[in-house]
Amino acid sequence: MPELPEAESIARALDRALKRRKITKVEVFCPKLRTSLAPLRKSGLVGRTFTGCRRRARYAVADLDDGRALTMHFGMSGVVRVEDAKKPRRKHEHAVLTLDDGKAFKFEDPRRFGLLEVQKLGPDGWPECLAGIGVEPLSPAFNGRFLFDVSRKRKKPVKELLMDNAVVTGIGNIYAAETLFASKVRPQRPASTLTRGECDRIAKNAKRILRLAIKWGGTTVSDYRNVDGSEGRFVQKLKIYGQKKCPVCAQDVEKVVLGGRTSWYCPRCQK
Numbered sequence: 430m431p432e433l434p435e436a437e438s439i440a441r442a443l444d445r446a447l448k449r450r451k452i453t454k455v456e457v458f459c460p461k462l463r464t465s466l467a468p469l470r471k472s473g474l475v476g477r478t479f480t481g482c483r484r485r486a487r488y489a490v491a492d493l494d495d496g497r498a499l500t501m502h503f504g505m506s507g508v509v510r511v512e513d514a515k516k517p518r519r520k521h522e523h524a525v526l527t528l529d530d531g532k533a534f535k536f537e538d539p540r541r542f543g544l545l546e547v548q549k550l551g552p553d554g555w556p557e558c559l560a561g562i563g564v565e566p567l568s569p570a571f572n573g574r575f576l577f578d579v580s581r582k583r584k585k586p587v588k589e590l591l592m593d594n595a596v597v598t599g600i601g602n603i604y605a606a607e608t609l610f611a612s613k614v615r616p617q618r619p620a621s622t623l624t625r626g627e628c629d630r631i632a633k634n635a636k637r638i639l640r641l642a643i644k645w646g647g648t649t650v651s652d653y654r655n656v657d658g659s660e661g662r663f664v665q666k667l668k669i670y671g672q673k674k675c676p677v678c679a680q681d682v683e684k685v686v687l688g689g690r691t692s693w694y695c696p697r698c699q700k
């Protein structure tokens with residue numbers, strides 16, 4: 430599932446590929462993903478020009494010249510491509526926007542949990558469907574003090590707190606596991622037991638790891654591909670997620686399921 434670094438990588442690539450491109454044709458090949466795709470056909474996209482693309486949480490937001498934005502979420506298996514419009518359509522390409530430079534924006538999603546909608550921008554300058562999501566982990570608002578404050582009354586495991594989109598958005602399973610390993614904190618610890626020092630370490634490591642992952646183009650675990658079809662190379666940098674031995678002390682890595690997601694941790698290094 431694409432997390433923040435993957436969404437950021439996609440948004441940056443789409444910014445380069447879509448900026449100043451005019452939409453010349455809209456095709457929709459299936460009725461719905463997470464929501465109906467039918468409105469895309471009727472939303473007056475033909476003739477509109479993209480002005481850029483940016484990210485919020487795990488969404489990529491491609492701005493249009495009429496104050497609306499093509500908003501996308503990649504669900505479990507969503508992939509976008511911008512490639513030669515003449516390339517034959519793949520089986521799960523559900524929406525294709527042809528552009529004025531001979532290329533096409535293609536949204537492919539075999540499992541159909543993704544989202545592709547034209548949205549009005551709200552007063553905060555972001556699509557209205559993104560109101561009410563938590564702080565961005567790379568913003569100054571996400572820091573040790575914030576994490577300490579929000580964790581005081583929460584008994585749920587710290588890993589679930591880091592993955593709660595209403596608190597902090599876009600960290601996700603892989604980066605939560607890597608952050609907690611780097612911070613020497615076990616994923617199953619009740620959030621309320623975190624010390625202020627641990628909160629500082631977690632916030633710092635989350636930012637460092639997310640930035641590193643963005644630099645390496647995200648992490649390809651199964652379906653994720655960047656806009657040009659390339660794989661994310663951060664997978665080579667994973668220290669605990671999916672590992673068998675701790676890279677620090679060589680102890681066998683243990684697994685625990687929290688909130689329905691598997692977590693890996695070192696029982697020696699993480700307290």
Ligand SMILES: [Zn+2]
Pocket residue numbers: 675676677678679680695696697698699
């Ligand atoms: Zn260890």
